[in-house]
Amino acid sequence: MVKAPWLTIVGLGEDAPEGLPRASLEALETAEFIIGPPRHLTLLPKVSAELIPWPVPFTDGIARxxxxxxxxxxxxxxxxxxWFGAGSSIARHLAPEEWTALPGPSTFSWVAARMGWRLETTLCRGLHAAPLTRLRPDLARGTRLIVLLRDGAAVAELAEYLNTTGFGPSALTIFEALGGPRERRTDTTAAQLPKRTFTHPVCAAIELAGTGAALPKSSGLADDWFDSDGQITKRPMRALTLSALSPRPHEHLWDIGGGSGSVAIEWLLAHPSLRATSIEPRAERAARITANAARLGVDRLNVIHGKAPEALAGLPPPDAVFIGGGLSADMLDWLTTHLPQGTRLVVNAVTLETEAQLAHAQATWGGDLLRIELAQSAPLGSKRGWKSSYPVVQWSVTL
Known part of the structure; x- marks a missing residue:
């Protein structure tokens, strides 16, 4: 029996075996078994090991x-x-002493070297199994992106997505079989992509240009970024709410009574490590939240069609909770009984009845009460005047 580490994860490029370092070649020459995607197995030099194609789905290969x-x-x-590869998916199933890794140059390094781009200022994205809408928060004029794509057909899909979002003039460089003898480069724009077949493995370098709208990086997106039936936390109030929720990396939000999902979506846009669950009792609104999240590049939002507090049981615990409406005494009792100590709770109230609940809640659990009155200019006869919104009372507390 071989002592640990018994597994070596070898990064293989399109130039194998000529471009492999000595340590990788030695690992291949001394292996009893080599498991990998069929395409990679065909790139190997002559070895004595038994070659095993990695099965589909990927998880079946872990057991093997x-x-x-x-x-x-x-x-x-x-x-x-x-780096957007299979390494971490394999390593998390094994003890640290069971494996070692011999990485090769990443595709991102190869592309940066071909393009002459500073890698530290270029956004690198892996879309092997992710929708193109994941790029939406990145789309802004002047941004440089290197994107790994699922297959050749995804090249045309990428160009179409850039066109439909207003970034058709973006410079688009497609690399096929990068780093190997079959390498092929195509320089074009998203709007003028040649109608030909691209072959896997394939990636794209993008320098964004065009008149498309960029997602602002501050809290409080314009309301028209969200599809809504009118049940939405409006932009100024949403900015104040997100400030009170105070998202921090790796945290989880419960958005109770999601409406359009605007608060949960902006929470997720604040940092890629953030998680959120939106609970919405109306099916059509739950579907709308899912669509809004996907379109704005945060399809990781977990949307639950259900009513709180019943739908909250069994959910991963939150670091912050937002209630935009529909607070009841039963819900507040459930939250203050079940939420972990240190959870941040933010509740917005418009009605006098809910405002009274919040005044009682602050007297019981502490925290801050904030009364927010907003007004916008509007026509008043032949002139203009101020049109006031309903005042909102916000209770924020750390339990």
Whole structure:
């Protein structure tokens, strides 16, 4: 039996075997089993190991890999296995002492070298199994992106997405089989992409241009970014609410009574590590929240069609909770009984009845009460005057 580490994860490029470093070649030459995607297996030099195609779905390969524990095994992955690669998916199933890794140059490094771009100021995105809408928060004139794509057909889909969002003039460079003898480069724009077949593996370098709207980086997006039936926390109030919720990396939000999902979506836009669950009792609104989140690039929003507090049972605990309407004594009792200590709770109230509840809640649990009165200019006869919105009372507390 082989002592740990028994598994070596080898990053393989299109130039294999000529471009492999000595350590990677030695791992391949001494392996008893080599498991990897069929395309990678065809790139290997002559070896004595048994070659095993990685099965589909991917998770089936993990069980196959674990069954070889104790033998000398090489798992093949593309380029740098830990940058949008399979490395972390494999490593999390094994003890740290069971495996080692020999990464190759990443596709992002190859593209930056071809384009002459500073990699530290270029956004790098992996869209092998993710929708193109994940790019929406990145779309702004002057931004440089390197995007890994699912397959050749995704090139045309990327160009169409850039066109429909107003970024058709963006410079688009497509690389096929980058770093190997079959490498092919196509320089074009999203609007003028040639109608031809692109082959996998494929990636794109994008320098964004056009008249498309960029998502602001501050809280309080304009209301028209969200599809809504009118049930939405309006822009100024949303900005104040997100300030009170105070999102921090790796935190989880419960958005109770999601409406259009605007608060949960802006929470997620604040940082890629943030998570959110939106609970909405009306089916059509829950569907609208899902669509809004996908369109704005945060399809990781978990939308639950259900009514609080019943729908809250079993959810991962939150770091912050927002209630934009529909607060009841039962819900408040459930939250203050079940939420972990340190949870931040923010509640907005418009009606006198809910305002009275919040005054009682502050007297019981502390926190801050804020009364917010907003007015916008509006026509008044032949002139203009101020049109006031209903005042909103906001209670924020750390339990």
């Amino acid at each position: 890999l674990e069954a070889m524990r104790g033998h000398r095994v090489v798992a093949l992955a593309s380029q740098d296995p830990f």
